[in-house]
Amino acid sequence: MAKIDLDNASLTFTVYPHKKVSLKEYLVQGLFRRSANPPLAVHALSGVNLHVRPGDRVGVIGHNGAGKSTLLRLLAGIYPPTGGTREVEGRICSLFDISLGFEPEATGWDNIAYRSYLQGETPASLRGKIDAIAAFTELGDFLNVPVRHYSAGMLMRLAFSIATTIEPEVLLVDEVLAVGDLAFQQKAQARMKEMMAHARLMVLVAHDLPTIKSMCTRVLWMEHGSVVKDGPPGEVIDAYVRSVKGPEAAARAA
Numbered sequence: 001m002a003k004i005d006l007d008n009a010s011l012t013f014t015v016y017p018h019k020k021v022s023l024k025e026y027l028v029q030g031l032f033r034r035s036a037n038p039p040l041a042v043h044a045l046s047g048v049n050l051h052v053r054p055g056d057r058v059g060v061i062g063h064n065g066a067g068k069s070t071l072l073r074l075l076a077g078i079y080p081p082t083g084g085t086r087e088v089e090g091r092i093c094s095l096f097d098i099s100l101g102f103e104p105e106a107t108g109w110d111n112i113a114y115r116s117y118l119q120g121e122t123p124a125s126l127r128g129k130i131d132a133i134a135a136f137t138e139l140g141d142f143l144n145v146p147v148r149h150y151s152a153g154m155l156m157r158l159a160f161s162i163a164t165t166i167e168p169e170v171l172l173v174d175e176v177l178a179v180g181d182l183a184f185q186q187k188a189q190a191r192m193k194e195m196m197a198h199a200r201l202m203v204l205v206a207h208d209l210p211t212i213k214s215m216c217t218r219v220l221w222m223e224h225g226s227v228v229k230d231g232p233p234g235e236v237i238d239a240y241v242r243s244v245k246g247p248e249a250a251a252r253a254a
Contacts, residue, residue, distance in 0.1 A: 001054065001089060001090075002054055002089055002090030002091075002169040002170050002200035002201050003051075003052065003053055003054070003087070003088070003089050003090070003201070004050060004051065004052035004075060004087070004088050004170065004201065004203070005050075005051055005052075005085070005086075005087040005088075006048050006049060006050040006051075006074075006075075006081075006084065006085070006086055006087075007049060007084050007085045008047050008048075008049060008083065008084035008085070009045060009047070009048045009049075009050075009074065009081045009083065009084035009085065009086055010043070010045055010046050010047060010048070010081060010082055010083035010084055011043075011044045011045040011070060011074055011079055011081055011082055011083075011225075012041050012042065012043050012044065012082045012083070013041075013042045013044055014039045014040070014041060014042075015039070015040050015042055043225055044067055044070045044225050045067050045070055045071060045074065045081075045225045045226075046224075046225045046226045047083075047084070047226060048071065048084075048225075048226070048227055049227065050071075050220065050227070050230075052201050052203065053201065054200040054201055055200075055201065055217070056201045056202070056217055056218060057196070057201070057202045057204070057215060057216045057217045057218070058201075058202065058203045058204070058216060058217070058218045058219070058220055059203075059204050059205075059206065059212035059213075059215070059216035059218070059219045059220065059233065060072075060203060060204065060205045060206075060219075060220045060222060061206070061207070061209065061212060061219060061220070061221050061222070061236070061237065061240055062221055062222040062223055062228075062240070063223070063244075065224075066222040066223050066224065066225070067222050067224070067225035067226075068174075068205045068222055069096065069174050069205060070225070071203075071205075071222070072094070072096060072172050072174055072203060072205055073096075074086060075088055075092075075170075075172055075203060076092055076094040076172055077092070078094075088170060089170075090168075090169030090170040090200060090201075091120070091166070091167070091168055091169045091170065092168065092169075092170045092172065093119075093163070093164075093166050093168030093170070093171050093172065093195070093199070094172045095163055095164070095171070095172065095173045095174065096172070096173070096174030096175075097174075098156075098159040098160060098162075098163045099155050099156055099159040101115070101118070102114075102115070102147050102155065102158075102159070103147070104146065104147055104148035105146050105148060106146060106147065107143060107144055107145060107146055107147070108134075108137070108139055108142060108143035108144070108145065108147055108150075108158055109130075109134070109143050109144065111147055111158065111162075112126075112130060112133055112134065112143075112158070112162055113126065113130070115159070115162045115163075116129070116130075116133075116162060116165070119162070119163070119165075119166055120166065121166070129165050132165070133161050133162055133165055134161075136161040136187070136191075137157050137158050137161045138157065138184065139154060139157060139158065142154065157184060160188055160191075164191050164192070164195055167198060168195065168198075168199050169199065169200040169201070170199065170200065170201055170202075170203075171195060171196060171199035171201070171202040171203075172202075172203050173192075173196075173202065173203070173204045173205065173206075174205045175205060175206055175207070196215065204216060209237050209240075209241070212233065212237065213233045213234065213237055216233050217233070218230065218231065218232070218233070218236075219231065219232070219233045219236035219237060220236070221236050221239065221240045228240075
């Protein structure tokens with residue numbers, strides 16, 4: 001059964017304020033027994049509780065830096081929690097940073113294979129999908145060309161087409177994807193809706209509040225790495241908008 005369980009999950013990063021420390025600084029600080037580059041603890045997530053079950057469509061809202069994308073990466077297993085527990089069951093599809101990791105000297109065809117294998121495909125399973133992936137990209141003969149010659153839009157087309165071929169049980173989406181020209185964006189949105197309909201459960205991060213309200217069954221409002229409110233979309237979105245813009249803005253967003 002697909003499910004997500006976060007219990008008091010926290011994530012702390014250790015960072016250093018200075019990339020480089022001069023020899024003089026090192027020696028002077030050492031004389032007084034102080035570190036020349038002391039570590040700083042950044043609390044990205046603090047005490048997050050989240051329980052998602054099949055049929056749930058959870059939207060995550062909040063200002064930039066609230067911890068929304070970090071939460072998705074924790075759910076995807078990119079970051080392990082430094083406190084609390086994380087349990088995610090089911091086949092995960094993560095739609096964020098989808099254009100990272102391409103081999104620039106390899107062709108589009110080769111990168112389809114590389115990225116598909118990273119997503120869990122095998123040579124046998126990919127054989128039945130590779131032509132459909134290629135057709136969806138609409139890149140034609142450019143698939144025979146190394147991807148270093150691709151424009152940003154072409155690369156996003158290729159990345160999106162590969163990333164959305166699997167059949168997820170747990171779908172994690174960071175922002176609504178806008179790829180290519182208007183016609184391809186319509187295809188991409190249709191593909192996204194299809195994936196969202198078939199996924200057992202979904203967590204969607206977006207700043208587009210009407211989209212969150214129309215697509216989600218629950219909304220999580222985050223601030224400074226913590227959950228402020230978790231509940232019905234209309235109720236949570238209204239509270240969030242009131243906190244940012246006041247009661248009149250909340251009424252207009254309803």
